Amino acid sequence: MPAREAERVMPANRNINFGDSITGILIDGAKETPYVVATLHVDESTGVQVEVPYMSTFKTSQFDSVTRWFETEKPPENLLLTSLDGDISLFDCHCSGNTSHYPRGVGLGRIRPSNIVLQRRDGSLEGPLKVQEVRSHIDGLIEWTQFGAIKQTGRTDAEGRVQKVTIEAASLSEVSWRQGNALMRIGSDWELNPDRNKITVNESVSLTSTFQNPQPIKVHLAEHRKVASLLSFIFGTSIHFRRHDIRDPLFNGKSLDGKVRENLFYRMIDRSTVSEHAKPTPLRKRMIRPLVSFSILDSSGLEEWAQKYDTWGRFIHPAVSALNRPGSILENLVVNASMSMEAAGSLIGRQQGESATLNRGNRATTTTYMYRCLVKSGWDWSRISESRITLARAMANSYNTIKHFDRGNFPDPTETYLISSLTALVVRMIAIRISRPDLDPEALFSAQLYDFNRLVEEFKASGLSIDENGNFMEISEI
Template sequence: MDKGDMMPIKTLTFGDSLAGLLVDGVEGTPYVVATLTYSETRGVRLEVPYIHHSDQEQFANAEKWFETGAPPKNLMFITHGGVIYLFGCRYSGHSMNFGHGHAAGFITPDEVVLANRDGDLTEDLKVSEFTSELDALFEWTRFRAVHHERETNEEGRVNKVTITAESMEGVSWTQGEAEMKLNTSWSTSDSSPGFQITEWVALQSTFPTPRPMKEHLSEQRKLASLLKLAFGQPIYFRRHKIRDDLFADTALNGRTLGKSFHEAISHRTFRDFSQPKPERKKFRQPVFYLAQVGGEGLERWGLNYEPWKRFIEPAVSVLSRPGTVLENLVVNASMSLEAAGSLLGHISGEEETHNGSGYPTTATYVLRAILSLDIDWQRLSESPTALARAISKNYNTIKHFDRGVFPDPIETYFVSEFAMTIVRLVATNLVDPTGQLVRDYATSSSFDELVEMCRRHDRFVGPNGAFINYPS
């Protein structure tokens, strides 16, 4: 079969169901009938019907795949609308009707690319360029691809508007072996009524040599984690595209036309795509914007990520789950603070939180994180030590079954807010070690709102870490 005669499918949408043929790339092997489905719960999945214990050659391949639980690693799916490539295919079960011999097997691919691919089908998927769209990138970068110019008449009325749409490269930085970029892009569509221009910001990773998609995702998740901490909100991947020499565009006559980006789906992120898009107002007040840290700050974050992973990931994990119960927020944020305290090391003044044997306690690790920020907590707590003890007490009471009943939910709410704020600010210092961004946040309206909530609920952290009435 001439691949040049097949056009790639441009996109897949949840709910799609396509009938087609599977090709395993082995010379002389019959094609296998299959149905490809794409759902929010399972992602891309293949259903392959066959006859159990049939003597017909056309079913021999499918029966072997599912009886051994070992389908081909990579497959090409040909349907009426075009061709789809599936990589990292895994056995996902099979069922059969013993009375009639009818059977169906299921295959789940790790990665899907909506493009023609040159080369041996059995080769692993590796790409040199990988681009993603994420929540909040547009708001955080403040990059724009579309610009307006207005012309007015003598009466001051607008009589002409010129709209310019231009893709631009915004910021780039090095992250390990990857070159990372944030770019603006745009597209047009005819809508009723009128003509619509859509603009967005994309995150791109490029390696010197092609790499598996999971390596690209690993680097891109580092920025996604930073965004979650900057906004204190879930951040989801919304789309992936790849570009590589093996996925070059070709004309019907087989002539190469160049390289463009093609849609890709990863089993690691497809559930992100179905998450409701958050309201834009949730992205109005990050701790900092891209312009305040630039490429240097992002490079610094990439360098700090692995050493500080045990600090970053517990907090990021709980921020990734909207509607998480308060106790889980406290536990994960406190785990991050314990890790931060261990990484920061001894800080002058921590001794009063040591135990009777002179060893650090949970409160010690939390205090180290608080003191590293060097900001004023007097509107929330009697002292940094009191705040550390309040977080430690709440965390340990939740964590240990022998501490009695769970803490007061209102107090747990405030501890979760305090602890996550501290985590987010410690993360900010990893990007900006001068501490200026943290100091700016401590005088911001976001910090004022936290103080005001304490006032409204008449809660203040007293000397020993217990909550007391807010001082008049």
């Protein structure tokens, strides 16, 4: 589809960072309520919190409303903090405690909003936060799509010396698809940071959801989370939200005469995702080799993934939890990935050749579910094990030994490491097959799949192989 003009982040779109403190006047929107001073803090662990000093012991009309907020633990639903740097709207506010110094009569109340927007909303302060558009910056989007927003051209003279350089910042790439009632868009955007001696242009790739009718933030982020989860499978590592912005006609920029002059994106912080913003960024080596390229998955794969997301939820959520916890205990990774494979095996259904994995009553076992996932992946696993059934037994043995107390000691750490790597790769492949069931594995995955080749090398380096019962043995013993 044709590229849209880039969404430029204007200077009016203020930023806010962890560690910032902003002091201003707190307004509740009620008539004749005295304004009070408050300080907003942004912390990477607790998120956004507003501190309000007041006289708690010595009653004075100036602080009647504030005293009532903290005595009843029911502050106004929404508040507005206006400061020298601009307005900040606070939505869905809750009391998070208060402290009083009785001899001195001074109290300090604390309010925690669910959302803040670095702009005033038109109209009444009352009513939940609903917007038409939410834009998120997410790990892996720019690496996966390879979209860009900066184009550079130059002019040289006859001797090859540069005479002129032209840098154009524009939305050069974009793709969109439907997710229920939301129009989703991945596109390049850019940010201009002017300084005294230089101008910095930062390019990025973002995910935007647009609803015809304004929706709560959690509705938008539920759609964004589907894409973030898929990115976890694609890269096999933790993927986090780094920033959110909102756009809606009620949040706008006005001229001095009150006329709306621009409808921009404004920074938004959401309590449910704020802790992700400060998480360590994924290792570069994990981001240069996606399991499937963006050009192959394409918008049709993203739409298919979203349509099946709820049905496959019991598969998706434990697996993403495992992939998003780098450095976690290996046994936990095996359990989470294996739980996902059990759920996937039930959804995949019967597969040819699984009879040897069934119990005496011809009912599916853990080995059956593992086998179905190996078959569904469509991959040739013979470089690790001659039989898919043998490999399925090894995965089931490890999972059951870790999970059940009566199985004795935990498996050898080397064996657990190999199984954790294997199960992680299998669940990633299943997720991609869910997204593009119309394509054969050969079309989805490169024949020189890096993650599989690395797994083969790990098995070789361990000196271990798997016998027909799914037990690890030293290669010399086979």
